[in-house]
Amino acid sequence: MIRFLMTVLFMAGLAGAASAQSSYSIQPGDVLQIEVLEDPDLGRDVLVLPDGSISFPLAGTVRAGGRTVDGVASTITSRLADDFAVEPTVLVSVASLGEGESDLIDIYIMGEANEPGLREVEPGITLLQFLAASGGLSRFAAEKRIQLRRIDPQTGQERVYRFNYRTMGGDDSIRGTTVLAPGDVIVVPERRLFE
Incomplete structure (x- = not known):
């Protein structure tokens, strides 16, 4: 039985x-x-x-x-x-x-970052955390003019958000706590002569 x-x-x-x-x-x-x-x-x-x-x-x-x-x-x-x-x-x-x-998302960083390139990161990472994971900014970085470039999935249009690293947000700037999305590209331009 x-x-x-x-x-x-x-x-x-x-x-x-x-x-x-x-x-x-x-x-x-x-x-x-x-x-x-x-x-x-x-x-x-x-x-x-x-x-x-x-x-x-x-x-x-x-x-x-x-x-x-x-x-x-x-x-x-x-x-x-x-x-x-x-x-x-x-x-x-x-x-x-x-x-x-597939649990990881692709984020790209280019320009005056210490470690530019593609990073596979956990969903929910913030802009400031991602900058730290990319080795921070080089000494030639234009800290007030960092760009977050994101493609709108519904329209396919690119939106460019500005980030001021020195103030961590403020007028005309997203905050360092902004959560990144798959495919985001962060552009760190080179500092101008008297910037």
């Missing part, structure tokens, strides 16, 4: 895991395990590339990002159908999840 109950609980756990996988939205960095029952040689683990695609023999490039395992299996099945006498049985499961790189 105990063995029977353990078997039932184990099967229920497997059914729950299968249900969770069938509704999971595949992300870049995930590894998918793909099996074709009619041809075991085709079975393999494939990495979901940053653009959300995978490559599978005889099926070519398949869009996987944002889709479910059932959707990917259906696409691969239809693409393999011409190579088999009967429609193949394709099983797709998530072998491992990506590293969660």
Whole structure:
């Protein structure tokens, strides 16, 4: 009786895991395990590339990002159908999840920063925290004319905000506590001769 109950609980756990996988939205960095029952040689683990695609023999490039395992299996099945006498049985499961790189956002800094370039940072970082993470300002920085350039996602237009490092805000300046958004570009211009 105990063995029977353990078997039932184990099967229920497997059914729950299968249900969770069938509704999971595949992300870049995930590894998918793909099996074709009619041809075991085709079975393999494939990495979901940053653009959300995978490559599978005889099926070519398949869009996987944002889709479910059932959707990917259906696409691969239809693409393999011409190579088999009967429609193949394709099983797709998530072998491992990506590293969660999508939690970081890209912010750029250029000009008179001590460490210009691209930084991947946690969401919620403020302008002042980001400047500190970029090694601060060089001695040639125009501290009163720092720019935060941001693209409006709805209009696609760029807005330029001015930041005065010396006063940490004030008239015609955003504050150092301004939260940065993905894709923001911070421009630190060079100081003028008598500035």
